[in-house]
Amino acid sequence: MTKATKRVACPLCEAMLEVNDSGVYCKKREIEERGTSFINVGDCDFHISFKSQAFKKQLSRADIKKLIKGKTITDTEGNKMSLDLSQDNGFYTYIEFAKKVK
Ligand SMILES: [Zn+2]
Numbered sequence: 001m002t003k004a005t006k007r008v009a010c011p012l013c014e015a016m017l018e019v020n021d022s023g024v025y026c027k028k029r030e031i032e033e034r035g036t037s038f039i040n041v042g043d044c045d046f047h048i049s050f051k052s053q054a055f056k057k058q059l060s061r062a063d064i065k066k067l068i069k070g071k072t073i074t075d076t077e078g079n080k081m082s083l084d085l086s087q088d089n090g091f092y093t094y095i096e097f098a099k100k101v102k
Contacts, residue, residue, distance in 0.1 A: 008065050011085060013044040017068075023049035024064045046092060054095055055081055067093065 007016050010026040017024050030042035048067065050059045057075035059067075067073060067083045074080050078098030085092060 008068055010044060010046050011068050011083065012046045015044065017046075019061060022051070023047055023059075024061065048092055052081075052091075052093070052095075054097075055079060055093075
């Protein structure tokens with residue numbers, strides 16, 4: 001296995017993280033379709049998407065790995081994204097927006 005594909009453990013439950021087209025998610029996350037919505041029926045909900053509307057940089061797998069290790073990712077506008085396991089805003093990431101310079 002190369003360094004780039006080395007598996008990273010979930011910061012919540014330490015299960016291995018998996019990757020799909022939309023992002024990185026915990027192996028224990030199981031999404032089921034219920035009517036018009038999708039709910040997680042798994043033991044863990046940890047996931048980070050590659051794309052975010054608020055953050056002006058598409059994350060790579062390496063970026064997500066950095067977030068999990070406690071590092072900060074900065075986008076083109078100077079906004080800073082970091083890991084937030086409290087999930088206060090419904091995501092596992094927190095964005096500190098750069099002050100707009102007029
Ligand atoms: Zn997990």
